[in-house]
Amino acid sequence: xxxxxxxxxxxxxxxxxxxxxxxxxxxxxxxxxxxxxxxxxxxxxxxxxxxxxxxxxxxxxxxxxxxxxxxxxxxxxxxxxxxxxxxxxxxxxxxxxxxxxxxxxxxxxxxxxxxxxxxxxxxxxxxxxxxxxxxxxxxxxxxxxxxxxxxxxxxxxxxxxxxxxxxxxxxxxxxxxxxxxxxxxxxxxxxxxxxxxxxxxxxxxxxxxxxxxxxxxxxxxxxxxxxxxxxxxxxxxxxxxxxxxxxxxxxxxxxxxxxxxxxxxxxxxxxxxxxxxxxxxxxxxxxxxxxxxxxxxxxxxxxxxxxxxxxxxxxxxxxxxxx
Amino acid sequence: xxxxxxxxxxxxxxxxxxxxxxxxxxxxxxxxxxxxxxxxxxxxxxxxxxxxxxxxxxxxxxxxxxxxxxxxxxxxxxxxxxxxxxxxxxxxxxxxxxxxxxxxxxxxxxxxxxxxxxxxxxxxxxxxxxxxxxxxxxxxxxxxxxxxxxxxxxxxxxxxxxxxxxxxxxxxxxxxxxxxxxxxxxxxxxxxxxxxxxxxxxxxxxxxxxxxxxxxxxxxxxxxxxxxxxxxxxxxxxxxxxxxxxxx
Ligand SMILES: Cc1cc2nc3c(=O)[nH]c(=O)nc-3n(C[C@H](O)[C@H](O)[C@H](O)COP(=O)(O)OP(=O)(O)OC[C@H]3O[C@@H](n4cnc5c(N)ncnc54)[C@H](O)[C@@H]3O)c2cc1C
Ligand SMILES: Nc1ncnc2c1ncn2[C@@H]1O[C@H](COP(=O)(O)O)[C@@H](O)[C@H]1O
Numbered sequence: 341x342x343x344x345x346x347x348x349x350x351x352x353x354x355x356x357x358x359x360x361x362x363x364x365x366x367x368x369x370x371x372x373x374x375x376x377x378x379x380x381x382x383x384x385x386x387x388x389x390x391x392x393x394x395x396x397x398x399x400x401x402x403x404x405x406x407x408x409x410x411x412x413x414x415x416x417x418x419x420x421x422x423x424x425x426x427x428x429x430x431x432x433x434x435x436x437x438x439x440x441x442x443x444x445x446x447x448x449x450x451x452x453x454x455x456x457x458x459x460x461x462x463x464x465x466x467x468x469x470x471x472x473x474x475x476x477x478x479x480x481x482x483x484x485x486x487x488x489x490x491x492x493x494x495x496x497x498x499x500x501x502x503x504x505x506x507x508x509x510x511x512x513x514x515x516x517x518x519x520x521x522x523x524x525x526x527x528x529x530x531x532x533x534x535x536x537x538x539x540x541x542x543x544x545x546x547x548x549x550x551x552x553x554x555x556x557x558x559x560x561x562x563x564x565x566x567x568x569x570x571x572x573x574x575x576x577x578x579x580x581x582x583x584x585x586x587x588x589x590x591x592x593x594x595x596x597x598x599x600x601x602x603x604x605x606x607x608x609x610x611x612x613x614x615x616x617x618x619x620x621x622x623x624x625x626x627x628x629x630x631x632x633x634x635x636x637x638x639x640x641x642x643x644x645x646x647x648x649x650x651x652x653x654x655x656x657x658x659x660x661x662x663x
Numbered sequence: 664x665x666x667x668x669x670x671x672x673x674x675x676x677x678x679x680x681x682x683x684x685x686x687x688x689x690x691x692x693x694x695x696x697x698x699x700x701x702x703x704x705x706x707x708x709x710x711x712x713x714x715x716x717x718x719x720x721x722x723x724x725x726x727x728x729x730x731x732x733x734x735x736x737x738x739x740x741x742x743x744x745x746x747x748x749x750x751x752x753x754x755x756x757x758x759x760x761x762x763x764x765x766x767x768x769x770x771x772x773x774x775x776x777x778x779x780x781x782x783x784x785x786x787x788x789x790x791x792x793x794x795x796x797x798x799x800x801x802x803x804x805x806x807x808x809x810x811x812x813x814x815x816x817x818x819x820x821x822x823x824x825x826x827x828x829x830x831x832x833x834x835x836x837x838x839x840x841x842x843x844x845x846x847x848x849x850x851x852x853x854x855x856x857x858x859x860x861x862x863x864x865x866x867x868x869x870x871x872x873x874x875x876x877x878x879x880x881x882x883x884x885x886x887x888x889x890x891x892x893x894x895x896x897x898x899x900x901x902x903x904x905x906x907x908x909x910x911x
Contacts, residue, residue, distance in 0.1 A: 411826075412826065414791075414801065414802070415800065415830075418795070438822060439804060439819070439820065439821040439822055440821070442787055442788075442803070442804075443791060443803045443804070443819075445788075446756065446760075446786075446787075446788035446789075446791040446792045446795075447791050447792070447794070447795045449756075449757055449788070449792065449872075450757060450760060450791070450792040450793075450795035450796050451795050453757075454757075454872060455755065455757065455871075455872030455873040456756065456757065456788060456872075456873070457873060458756075458785075458786050458787065458788060459785065459786075471876065475785065475881070476783065476784050476785055476878070477674065477680045477689065477782075477783060477784075477785070478676065478782060478785065479881060480679075480680040480880075480881075481680055481682060481689065481878050481879065481880060481881070482878070482879055482880075482881050483687075483875050483876075483877065483878045483879075484875070484876040484877045484878075485873050485874065485875055485876065486873065486874050486876060487872060487873050487874075488871070488872055488873065488874055489872045524800055524830060524831065525800045525801065525802065525828060525829075525830040526828065526829060526830070527826045527827065527828050528827050528828070528829050529826075529827040530821075530824055530825070530826055530827070531818075531824050531825045531826075531827065532823060532824040533823060533824045533825070535823070537823075538822040538823040538824075540822045541822050541823070543910075544910055568910065568911070586806075586840065586841045587820065587823075587824075592676055592700075592782065593700065593701075593840045594840075600908065600910060601904070601908050601910050611676065611677055612676050612677070615676070618881075618884075621908075622907075622908045623887075624900065624904070625887075630889070635887055635889065636884075636886075636887070637884055637887070638887040639885075639887050639888065640887065640888055640890055640900055640903055641887050641888065641889045641890065642889070642890055642891055642892070642893075642896045642897070642900060643889055643891075643892045644891070644892050644893045644894070644896075645893075648893065648894045649893070649894050649896075649897060652894040652897040653897050653900065653901065655897075656897050656898055656901040657901060657911060660901065660905065660911060661911075
């Protein structure tokens with residue numbers, strides 16, 4: 341039996357998210373070892389260029405189309421996916437571990453009565469079976485897990501798998517209309533936060549902690565972030581103090597991030613903060629205290645006063661940009 | 664109205680974690696267990712909901728006798744009743760969800776609170792699974808909630824903002840930090856909790872859908888490099904960001 345893998349492509353405002361390309365490319369890679377086909381599904385109203393996922397290895401995309409499905413509806417999306425999975429008989433269904441993917445994937449697992457592995461950061465195929473690696477205990481340990489049921493669901497942590505283009509080929513699109521989607525639970529409005537870029541999606545994050553001393557000093561953090569095209573993040577201490585919104589909090593009770601570069605300014609590096617950012621590719625720490633635990637995970641550190649060092653960084657980057 | 668809250672008992676987030684002899688789970692010796700931090704928001708919201716719409720609250724926990732410690736904390740905060748579904752097995756999310764869903768059905772609860780995630784296995788799945796198994800509506804990662812009669816309006820956190828979700832009872836809500844400030848147990852609450860009985864039940868056996876092959880510590884990070892101790896180190900730092908990290 342040829343296996344079929346189905347990738348859930350997440351759209352917001354009609355745009356397919358970058359993390360969905362990551363999932364597509366990752367799915368394509370394992371599909372070679374599993375001798376499986378990979379198809380995608382996008383649920384929404386108008387969607388811009390869904391055929392681009394062809395570049396990441398998907399031959400075909402089902403576009404489930406209805407105006408009322410532009411925003412997420414857990415009930416409608418669940419019913420639609422279950423119908424599709426059954427009708428095309430896919431055995432492996434893969435999501436990105438975004439807020440939508442994390443909400444949806446467990447529902448699908450419950451309805452299909454099958455196993456799920458969440459927040460996968462690496463995987464391989466061994467003996468025709470996927471062995472997935474996922475962090476547990478806030479990244480203090482890693483487990484290798486396999487699913488025993490016939491159908492299998494995975495969610496992949498965003499920003500970990502690379503969205504590498506494989507071909508120039510476009511995917512074929514099959515539009516499926518749905519009448520009367522099940523909108524028992526539906527999003528009626530989305531309130532965007534003032535932060536331009538969300539930490540969960542940023543490739544570079546500049547975060548400030550209690551060492552920044554006062555809410556108005558975050559101007560400095562924002563200036564550095566702007567120069568780098570980065571999102572601004574925060575430790576819980578400054579969120580609890582009301583200096584920064586909770587949406588910026590990185591860590592155990594905030595967001596888990598894995599950007600290419602994480603710059604921690606005046607953050608001590610408490611275990612709960614590390615839980616959210618230790619899987620960043622590069623970590624830079626600036627802290628007055630040479631014994632601050634953040635230096636244990638930092639690739640590059642400067643022991644010093646951030647109020648001297650950050651302005652110097654801004655100067656230096658400007659110099660490079662202007663030359 | 665019956666309001667249920669599902670509570671997990673997990674290692675304190677500040678604990679040092681080491682892998683046990685079986686290479687499949689952690690070594691729990693010397694580890695302090697606490698109420699799963701997100702479940703405190705769930706307990707608080709259950710109490711607030713009861714204050715508003717009336718009814719009875721029940722806390723449900725699946726685990727061994729040690730879970731009683733966390734159950735008692737919920738009782739001391741003001742939850743009326745408690746059920747311990749007693750097992751020594753380590754179940755995966757869907758097995759946990761099936762067992763909890765059965766008990767929620769027995770309890771006839773129409774509003775059910777979960778934490779958004781257990782901080783042991785960090786799955787964030789059981790709430791949504793229970794909702795589907797029960798055929799209840801549900802919203803996850805909730806930071807704002809209003810229940811009026813049959814109508815539910817919830818705010819959930821997403822990347823770059825919040826979604827406002829509308830649905831109806833019966834409903835499962837998974838709670839995120841920001842929803843409320845969990846109350847402290849009062850002395851009176853603690854005394855009252857001592858008299859409350861924890862109803863112990865043996866759940867039906869389940870078989871797991873997933874298998875943990877191994878557990879290990881993450882590879883140790885290369886010790887970092889301290890580039891300097893003042894602003895003179897900045898040009899070198901920026902050079903590294905440009906040439907090694909390649910972000911400038
Ligand atoms: C259940 C639980 C969940 C939690 N979840 C989170 C979470 O999600 N995210 C999180 O971040 N925390 C979380 N915490 C809190 C965490 O334990 C720490 O309290 C918090 O991370 C500390 O924030 P901080 O590093 O900003 O502050 P501090 O620990 O006070 O550190 C400030 C640092 O700034 C340095 N500093 C001061 N002045 C300067 C200067 N001029 N220049 C350079 N450096 C300077 C100091 O040396 C110090 O290291 C959680 C705690 C618990 C119990
Ligand atoms: N063993 C358990 N007993 C009771 N509730 C649980 C248990 N495990 C998980 N939960 C609930 O499900 C939520 C999500 O857990 P998880 O999917 O394991 O991350 C938790 O915050 C709890 O509310």
